[in-house]
Amino acid sequence: MDVKVSLGVSLGAVLAIVLVALVGAQVSSLQLVFGILVPYAAFVIFILGFIYRVVDWGRSPVPFRIPTTCGQQKTLPWIKRNKLECPSNTLEVIGRMILEVFAFRSLFKHTKAEMASGNIIYGGSKWLWLGALAFHYSFLIIAVRHLRLFVEPVPAFVNVLDLVDGMLQIGAPTLYITDILLIGAVSYLFVRRVIVPKMRYISLANDYFPLFLILGIGISGVLMRFFIRVDIVSVKELTVGLASLHPVLPEGIGAIFFVHVALVSTLFAYFPFSKLMHAGGVFLSPGRNLANTNRAKMHVNPWNYPVKLHTYEEYENDFREKMKNAGIPVERE
Amino acid sequence: MANIPKYYESLNLDYKPPRGNWMDRPLNIKSGIYCYPARPNVLAGIQMNDRSDWGKYWVVEDEDWELPDDWKERFLNKMRDMLDKYRTFKIYMDICVRCGACADKCHYFLGSGDPMNMPVMRAELLRSVYRGEFTKTGKILGRIAGARKLTKGVLRQIWYYMFQCSECRRCSTFCPYGIDTAEITIMAREIMNELGMNIAWIQESCYKCIHTGNHLGLQPQAYKECIDCMLGDIEENVGISFDVSWNRKGADILFVTPSGDVFAEPGIYTLAGYLLLFEYLRKEYGFDYTWSTYASEGGDFGYFTANDIAKRMNSKIYLEAKRLGVKWILGGECGHMWRVLNQYMTTWHGPVDFLEEPVSPITGTKFENAKAHKMVHIMEFTADLIKHGKLKLDPSRNDRLRVTYHDSCNPSRGMGLLEEPRYVIKNVCNHFYEMPENTLRDQTFCCGSGSGLNASENMELRMRGGFPRQNAVRYVRDKYGVNMLACICAIDRAAFPDAQRYWNPDVGCTGITELVANALIMEGEGPRTNNLRGFEIATWEPKP
Numbered sequence: 001m002d003v004k005v006s007l008g009v010s011l012g013a014v015l016a017i018v019l020v021a022l023v024g025a026q027v028s029s030l031q032l033v034f035g036i037l038v039p040y041a042a043f044v045i046f047i048l049g050f051i052y053r054v055v056d057w058g059r060s061p062v063p064f065r066i067p068t069t070c071g072q073q074k075t076l077p078w079i080k081r082n083k084l085e086c087p088s089n090t091l092e093v094i095g096r097m098i099l100e101v102f103a104f105r106s107l108f109k110h111t112k113a114e115m116a117s118g119n120i121i122y123g124g125s126k127w128l129w130l131g132a133l134a135f136h137y138s139f140l141i142i143a144v145r146h147l148r149l150f151v152e153p154v155p156a157f158v159n160v161l162d163l164v165d166g167m168l169q170i171g172a173p174t175l176y177i178t179d180i181l182l183i184g185a186v187s188y189l190f191v192r193r194v195i196v197p198k199m200r201y202i203s204l205a206n207d208y209f210p211l212f213l214i215l216g217i218g219i220s221g222v223l224m225r226f227f228i229r230v231d232i233v234s235v236k237e238l239t240v241g242l243a244s245l246h247p248v249l250p251e252g253i254g255a256i257f258f259v260h261v262a263l264v265s266t267l268f269a270y271f272p273f274s275k276l277m278h279a280g281g282v283f284l285s286p287g288r289n290l291a292n293t294n295r296a297k298m299h300v301n302p303w304n305y306p307v308k309l310h311t312y313e314e315y316e317n318d319f320r321e322k323m324k325n326a327g328i329p330v331e332r333e
Numbered sequence: 334m335a336n337i338p339k340y341y342e343s344l345n346l347d348y349k350p351p352r353g354n355w356m357d358r359p360l361n362i363k364s365g366i367y368c369y370p371a372r373p374n375v376l377a378g379i380q381m382n383d384r385s386d387w388g389k390y391w392v393v394e395d396e397d398w399e400l401p402d403d404w405k406e407r408f409l410n411k412m413r414d415m416l417d418k419y420r421t422f423k424i425y426m427d428i429c430v431r432c433g434a435c436a437d438k439c440h441y442f443l444g445s446g447d448p449m450n451m452p453v454m455r456a457e458l459l460r461s462v463y464r465g466e467f468t469k470t471g472k473i474l475g476r477i478a479g480a481r482k483l484t485k486g487v488l489r490q491i492w493y494y495m496f497q498c499s500e501c502r503r504c505s506t507f508c509p510y511g512i513d514t515a516e517i518t519i520m521a522r523e524i525m526n527e528l529g530m531n532i533a534w535i536q537e538s539c540y541k542c543i544h545t546g547n548h549l550g551l552q553p554q555a556y557k558e559c560i561d562c563m564l565g566d567i568e569e570n571v572g573i574s575f576d577v578s579w580n581r582k583g584a585d586i587l588f589v590t591p592s593g594d595v596f597a598e599p600g601i602y603t604l605a606g607y608l609l610l611f612e613y614l615r616k617e618y619g620f621d622y623t624w625s626t627y628a629s630e631g632g633d634f635g636y637f638t639a640n641d642i643a644k645r646m647n648s649k650i651y652l653e654a655k656r657l658g659v660k661w662i663l664g665g666e667c668g669h670m671w672r673v674l675n676q677y678m679t680t681w682h683g684p685v686d687f688l689e690e691p692v693s694p695i696t697g698t699k700f701e702n703a704k705a706h707k708m709v710h711i712m713e714f715t716a717d718l719i720k721h722g723k724l725k726l727d728p729s730r731n732d733r734l735r736v737t738y739h740d741s742c743n744p745s746r747g748m749g750l751l752e753e754p755r756y757v758i759k760n761v762c763n764h765f766y767e768m769p770e771n772t773l774r775d776q777t778f779c780c781g782s783g784s785g786l787n788a789s790e791n792m793e794l795r796m797r798g799g800f801p802r803q804n805a806v807r808y809v810r811d812k813y814g815v816n817m818l819a820c821i822c823a824i825d826r827a828a829f830p831d832a833q834r835y836w837n838p839d840v841g842c843t844g845i846t847e848l849v850a851n852a853l854i855m856e857g858e859g860p861r862t863n864n865l866r867g868f869e870i871a872t873w874e875p876k877p
Binding site for chain 1: 349350355356418420425428453468508552580645681700701706772
């Protein structure tokens, strides 16, 4: 029952945004709201919210150096150590973080445990890793491609990216590989949540909503490109205006554009208050971003405080006679 | 004793959670899957909340846990305090995306199928309260945002499942953000101390350790007697007699090891191994070390309940090293002991300027990785000795044994001590076989009884949690005829015999130093027909 509620609420919320944007697009005074004010507000919320969250995390100290070590420590010189899985200096930590952030190293290790005739079988399982990678990279490339709408002249690397991404050109307009990958990967991540019982059990509306939102962004984008064409010149006029802080509102941009912008704005504004903050958190996670050097280099805990000790003196006072009888040396006879 | 499912065949789990929302799932507290609460006098004895300011003792299976009127405030205040003190806690509450990578990684989940033992769910128990009580979105949206208020029912769930986590960190190696469930369990347990909700097995060990120096509560003369007794056994089985020194000022090295190995089989044979190894080194190279009755515990059950208690217990090691004026400290085989030593000890007590940077007096090797901490792991120490050819070894004495090695969770994931033990085993045993890679090194399994959960009333959980490891042992037993499981953890040595009697009744358990000592050729030794356990080497059939 609750899965349905979570799904319903998430989907309903996204559809409501679409609907509001569609209505807004019909009213020219509301176009100002949806074309200019909402994107600005969302962007500001995103930036300030993101900073606030990271600063808030930073306000809590890291009292202990507790990296999860996943490889051989630095020890005797003839034992080969694992620099990336058990870093022992900052450079190696950076290496570990690069692998984690750009290649999803930990997710790559994913296995699937199943029970067959009383034994646990650990199967390799790369689909989650692949899906996550496809999703994040296509999203990134799409975002970078969108720079052409905000910057004039369009930077060369954006044009190159465009060219490569559009390699599989099938007619005009260009069909981007990343468009397909994004929608495919998000759909996979969604279907996985719904049909795998364990995933269904752990999933919340907080998980479905961003998926629907991003799917909505992808679909509205593709629709706009292939099916419900918008006036690209006007769009660019608007987006460049936004980016240069001289917003203008050209006539005749299609409604679908406002839907797309509303969904993207929602994503931006929602970001800092949601699990999407893993994008910032992954860099700060003490389980990964610390070197395993506790024994070589002291780590300082800012709130370290003295504790009540059971001193040797008290101990000897408790047991002096017994110690003497057992021939254990004592400090005071 | 609790009702435990029947041997082996009974585990037929499909790992499918039930339908419906977990928030509606009634809590079913089951005999055999929980530990008894700590007694008030024990808590009072270590200055912990003993419930005396509001009421009385509580019984886990009762509906009413006898909480004070302001229980909720106490819980939430402490939680706020921990959020402010630990970035880990805050970030781990915020960034989980519920990708499910950890879901099937927990040994308790794999052995019980209880969906609340999926690490993500264990964390969500607390995370739901975090959202509902500490975040705006959670307060506004409530349940639809996975948020809920702290109620007595929620508290019961949190307590029940935070004592079904052994803080082994296997899940955290698979997490794309390194979210460490051990850290969350540590926080939750410390928070619940505010309500006097902890368990006897942990708290009593802390009480004993603070007062006598070790978890077992052995007073100095009793501790010494145990070791004297081992020296007698060594004389009988090895044919040499010697003495060791106690609390001796001016010794070069202080040796500290978990007290579990002083008392029960098979840990006592690991201890016999240390005695023999050090005697060998004394005779051959003038190795100069001392035991201490004051710092007679390497382990730290305080770590399983509160930072404060952990630090109090751990402080004795440096205090004693300073008092005795030793150069550095050698530490024995133990799991959580080394997590605490490696990741907490210098931060608590450092800088450690009263000791010297550790150098092996025999090989001259500088242990540079321990230059601030000044403690060396016995496996680092022994591997270095073997590498330099300083030990005369006859591995054929271990030829009856077909050995596999269990990476203990803490030395693996909290330290990275992976190759030293393997190197040592391969030099003292001729038959060594690895278990499947998904159960080893950073992916190793807990014995099933870690983090202070090895109470006998908790037996069903321990047997279930021990299953993934035992299943892998069974695999190498069938494939290679393995009959001995080696480990470097005293809790392993206390827990494996129970788990193996249940799952693998024809495989024994040993510490690595026991294997070393059996292979060690001592000067002036008698005929080594018996091993350290007093069994005839030629015919021995190891049993758990």
